[in-house]
Amino acid sequence: MGGQVPGRGGESEREAYVWRPLPEATGVSNPLFDSLLFLPGYEFSSNTYALVGGNGFGLIDAGNDYTAFVELAERGLGPEALRTLVITHGHVDHSAGVLELLTSYPRLGGEGGVEFVFHVDGPVPLKEAAREKGHRVREVGGGEVVEVAGFHLEVVATPGHTMDSICLYHRPTGTLFSGDTVLPEAVAAPDRGAGGSLPEYLASLRRLRSMDISHVLPGHGRPQVGDGALSVLETYEAVLLGVAGPEVGSWKEVARRFASLGYLEEVVYSARKWLEQHPEDHTTRELEAFSLTELGRYEEALAELDRILEAEPARVPALVGKGYALMATERYEESLDLFDRALALEPERREAQVYKGMALFLSGRQGEAAEIEAFREEFAARLGEELRKRSNG
Numbered sequence: 001m002g003g004q005v006p007g008r009g010g011e012s013e014r015e016a017y018v019w020r021p022l023p024e025a026t027g028v029s030n031p032l033f034d035s036l037l038f039l040p041g042y043e044f045s046s047n048t049y050a051l052v053g054g055n056g057f058g059l060i061d062a063g064n065d066y067t068a069f070v071e072l073a074e075r076g077l078g079p080e081a082l083r084t085l086v087i088t089h090g091h092v093d094h095s096a097g098v099l100e101l102l103t104s105y106p107r108l109g110g111e112g113g114v115e116f117v118f119h120v121d122g123p124v125p126l127k128e129a130a131r132e133k134g135h136r137v138r139e140v141g142g143g144e145v146v147e148v149a150g151f152h153l154e155v156v157a158t159p160g161h162t163m164d165s166i167c168l169y170h171r172p173t174g175t176l177f178s179g180d181t182v183l184p185e186a187v188a189a190p191d192r193g194a195g196g197s198l199p200e201y202l203a204s205l206r207r208l209r210s211m212d213i214s215h216v217l218p219g220h221g222r223p224q225v226g227d228g229a230l231s232v233l234e235t236y237e238a239v240l241l242g243v244a245g246p247e248v249g250s251w252k253e254v255a256r257r258f259a260s261l262g263y264l265e266e267v268v269y270s271a272r273k274w275l276e277q278h279p280e281d282h283t284t285r286e287l288e289a290f291s292l293t294e295l296g297r298y299e300e301a302l303a304e305l306d307r308i309l310e311a312e313p314a315r316v317p318a319l320v321g322k323g324y325a326l327m328a329t330e331r332y333e334e335s336l337d338l339f340d341r342a343l344a345l346e347p348e349r350r351e352a353q354v355y356k357g358m359a360l361f362l363s364g365r366q367g368e369a370a371e372i373e374a375f376r377e378e379f380a381a382r383l384g385e386e387l388r389k390r391s392n393g
Contacts, residue, residue, distance in 0.1 A: 213231075316349060
């Protein structure tokens with residue numbers, strides 16, 4: 001065990017990089033944590049978690065350090081006792097240990113072998129290698145439940161960092177094994193070479209934000225206990241700020257940046273961050289409201305627009321925006337009143353003319369709609385087809 005350990009530094013450095021019971025590492029005890037051993041990652045190896053049960057143990061990520069398995073065996077958890085191995089995604093720092101286990105331990109898993117759990121889009125060579133050695137390979141896509149050492153962990157599909165990224169969620173304790181999707185001390189950018197995607201990454205983080213998460217056990221960095229939801233939120237915000245770029249100095253500018261990219265959920269979030277401190281900024285509130293309308297969240301949009309109009313009744317963009325949101329909820333007469341108020345203030349405002357024509361058309365007043373030139377120009381083909389149908393009928 002002396003000398004330098006590949007991937008983990010010299011003997012003096014690696015004292016902190018040993019398997020420890022998770023309660024010892026975090027100061028928190030619960031049924032899941034009491035059964036977990038935690039090995040911090042170092043350089044090119046991820047964190048690795050060993051979940052110990054009555055008839056063996058399971059691993060969450062295999063890391064990239066062969067000494068990890070030697071040290072487990074010294075704790076009485078030899079390779080023959082391994083029952084399940086779940087890979088959160090195929091990056092080598094999380095998965096290279098799979099090959100080490102398969103090639104160096106012929107008695108891996110004992111007579112029953114090991115169940116290897118990969119995403120359906122996970123690394124094919126590792127799946128093939130496991131099957132060739134006689135082990136079981138289970139492919140998951142999200143929504144399944146995986147049993148690891150007697151604990152039931154829900155698979156949460158979280159593509160974005162890579163296309164095969166998953167998290168594992170233990171509902172009774174609110175614990176998330178997050179892989180690289182949520183990192184407490186860094187942000188994992190989408191790896192396009194591995195199918196990573198910014199829109200999917202943001203959607204995955206929004207999905208995690210909707211869950212009841214108390215603890216995050218990440219693929220790198222320290223476990224986050226008691227403030228897991230905050231870790232998810234901080235990762236989401238860090239991604240937003242990273243996309244907006246270092247030159248963007250405020251959440252208002254972040255909202256505008258995402259509006260230009262067409263990411264409406266992120267517009268709403270960023271605008272609200274700004275409005276918490278600048279509630280009088282009606283331009284940003286309009287941007288938020290218009291995004292809410294496009295997302296189909298009409299009542300929220302109407303509440304924001306009413307707030308603007310209460311302070312500034314003659315604000316034309318808010319009048320038009322409220323009219324559009326009302327029209328989307330089939331409240332055509334109310335919307336027409338808003339469009340008329342806007343046009344009384346700005347008669348040449350084309351969007352108000354077009355939307356008024358739409359409201360008239362949708363409410364069955366096609367003749368009046370046809371009298372609005374801007375509407376005719378915008379919907380000439382559609383209007384002509386409707387008029388042909390009426391004449392043929």
